[in-house]
Amino acid sequence: MSPYCTIIPIAIYFGVLVGISKLTAGKKDNQTFFKANKKAPWYLVAFGMVGVSLSGLTFISVPGAVESNSFSYLQMVMGNVVGYWLIMWVLLPLYYKMNLTSIYSYLGSRYGKRSQKTGSFFFLLSRVIGASLRLYLVALVLRPLIFAPLNIPFAVTVAITIALVWLYTHKGGIKTIVWTDTLQTFFLLAAMLVFVFWLSGQLNGFGAAFDQLSEQNLSQVFFWEVNDGRQFFRSFLTGILMTLVMNGLDQDMMQKNLTCRSLKEANKNMFSLSLIFFIVNALFLFLGGFLTLYAQQKGIDAKGDELFGAVAQQASGFFYVMFILGVIAATYSSADSALTSLTTAFCVDFLAIEKRPTDQQIALRKKAHIGFSVVLFVVILIFGSLNNRGLIFLLFTAAGFTYGPLLGMYAFGLFTRKKVSDLFVPVIAVLSPVVAYLIKENAVSLFGTRLTFEILLINGAMTFIALFLMSKGNVEEDT
Template sequence: MQPHYIILLIIAYFSVLILISVFTGKSANNSTFFKANNSSPWYLVAFGMVGASLSGVTFISVPGWVEAQSMSYMQMVFGYIVGYAVIGLVLLPLYYKLNLTSIYTYLQTRFGEYSYKTGASFFLLSRTIGASFRLFLVANVLQLVLFDAYGIPFWVTVCITILLIWIYTFKGGIKTIVWTDTLQTLFMLIAVGVCIYAISDELNIENIFSYVADNQLSKIFFFEDVKAGDYFWKRFLAGAFVAIVMTGLDQDMMQKNLTCRNLKDAQKNMFWFTIVLVIVNFFFLALGILLTDFAQKNGIDAHKDELFPVIATNGTLGFTTAVFFLLGLIAAAYSSADSALTSLTTSFSIDILEIDKKNTTEQEKIRKKIHILFSFVLIATILIFKYFIADESVIAKIFTFANYTYGPLLGLYAFGLFTNYSVKDKMVPVICLLSPIFTYVTNLIFLEAFNFDFGFALLILNGAFTFLGLRIFIKKSSYINNLNI
């Protein structure tokens, strides 16, 4: 695919996003930036959240997993259903009852200032690393297929990438993102559909569902080896807790839900979002089967994360497929990254600087400065990945380690919602720092001694260590009236 075609595609794509930001950013203020004036239609939020959940990493990686893991990932997706039910029935009523802008304000009300700052800090760390890693992958792809041809260095590519996000989010914030995420989700799903159609046509498949069902890679449920990482109950329970933590306890994802007009609309959003997400994940895995078979029949030596990009862009499936693949990849990455920049700005402004206690004019100035600050933070983190670490396998491990930071959030919220104890607030940061360390060491011991892989269930273990630590350091005579609904 010629570089000038890619440039035209990128210009057209971002022109549409900037045009949306112009309309949604009219008369915008802090309430618009943080909560979209509580005016977002629930169906737009639901559809846009699909794109935010399926980042560029998912867009590339999930189809590539099928060759080695079949469709075992669906076990985790089925667990998501339980997790999203908990969000809709437990967490959303709590957030709306307390009228929260940042969901971590709950920790201040429930436990105290140290717990509040700790929860927000873990989110800021995790989201910064996660968003930077996703953008790093996409910037690498753009560098290879476009900017290298013009001799443009990687750091310029990264700066352009973040600048484009800042341009269409700096005024309207979350209100703009609700609309741009909807468009980006649509592009992503069209890309998957086009690729499925193109490969099915090349392989002369008449019925895609029968083909997938009869394929040897279509196995979903794994009950054979309890020690394996793909064992059903590990994946299912991990999926439930991953959904609760990485959606329900994540400011990025919940900020969109809190822009709905009321609780009922937010719950409707979660219901339909769950259905659509399950279906979309199935099609990603079905695409993985088609890509694997296509590669084998055409002698294409590409596996895992390379499988989808190589087949889609090498010209075998035609120019149109390559265009939609790049469009889908960019949409998947930016639908996650733009909301990350906004949620980082929101959390730091509300949770760390507490700008809601300042006058309106001062709030506006501080929020704009923080938005710019986190743009530079993302740029710096991506460049560290590229120039100082420079090993993608190590970077991937850092991204995986970011998942450890959600465990303490799980433990904090579980203890707050399901017990009536008050804790020694000053001990909470120590507990939350030690829990991921205990989790890492425990996993190493179980792997060495029993060949037992916790897999995605590490999140549950991490949360359990945090919960136990909080239980140990409760205050005497600390039985209180909980804020649970």
């Protein structure tokens, strides 16, 4: 397809997003931007959060991994579901009881302001790297299709990518995102379902296609061998922990939950999300299996992350456009909420915006929103200059270490009444991921095995133990 044929549906898509932002912006004050005035319908929040949970990386990588890992990913998804339920039972009641805007205000209440800023800093670091990586990847997808044929430089490609996010989030913030993410989740799921039904038809029907998956042992879900990296209990526990920290302790994900009218509605949102999330991931695995079979049938030599795009390119223009819209929807549903949550966390935790005069609050929030747009732009350009996928994903992995201290800090605060000096908490939180990284790098010589997601639990446990060793007495009141 010519770049002009590709750009038309994309332009229409973003035109709709901007139109939604104008309709939903409301008063444009900080309560609208940060909390949607606590009036967001829970069912829209739940549906929209599916798209946020499934980034562009998931859209591409989960189907591409079926050939090598069968349906084993579903074991982790089962753990994800339990993780969502734990958030519903443990964390959401706390956040609603304290009426939080930034969830890291809990750390300030429990330990002190330094701890609050430490937790928020770890979130900011993780989210900047993660959102930049996702936007970098979508820029790479769009560049050969649109920008390179038109001789538009990479920096301009990135600037347009960031500007589009800013354009439909700068007024309404989270209130707008509740609605735009609903639309983007719809397009993401529509793209997936279009390919599932089309591919099943190409493979003589869903039943025949599933039989082929079974014959090639591509539909196996459970793996029980202890030494297998796909082993059930290992994957299941990983799913629980990753959901707890990357959703329950993440301002980006929790900010949407806090837009619901009440704890009861937030719980409905979380429970519905867990069920939809499971079903959607199961469908993505079927998609991956069908893509694998179709590629074998047509002699398409592509594997892993390249598989979905390669099959889409072999299909008609409609299917290719649906693939592009699916990638964009998956990526932007994560990026827009990331920009809003970065702005919220920084304004609340570092600028103490809620304590400033009313006439300063909106101006500060707007400056922070523009500032983080610039930060994302710069980080994406750095990724582009590195020109090394391995190094980029290493940075993404390193950012994941920052969730360990958050896990330890929250666990210690929730399950003990011990007092810890606010001076010690930031030091412990910084040292724990450093030690955890050293353990991970030397795991084979120390334990005779590689550590993957288990390092998150080790990181959190070290933080918890260090806080316990530095504690004195008990807190006097519940936070």
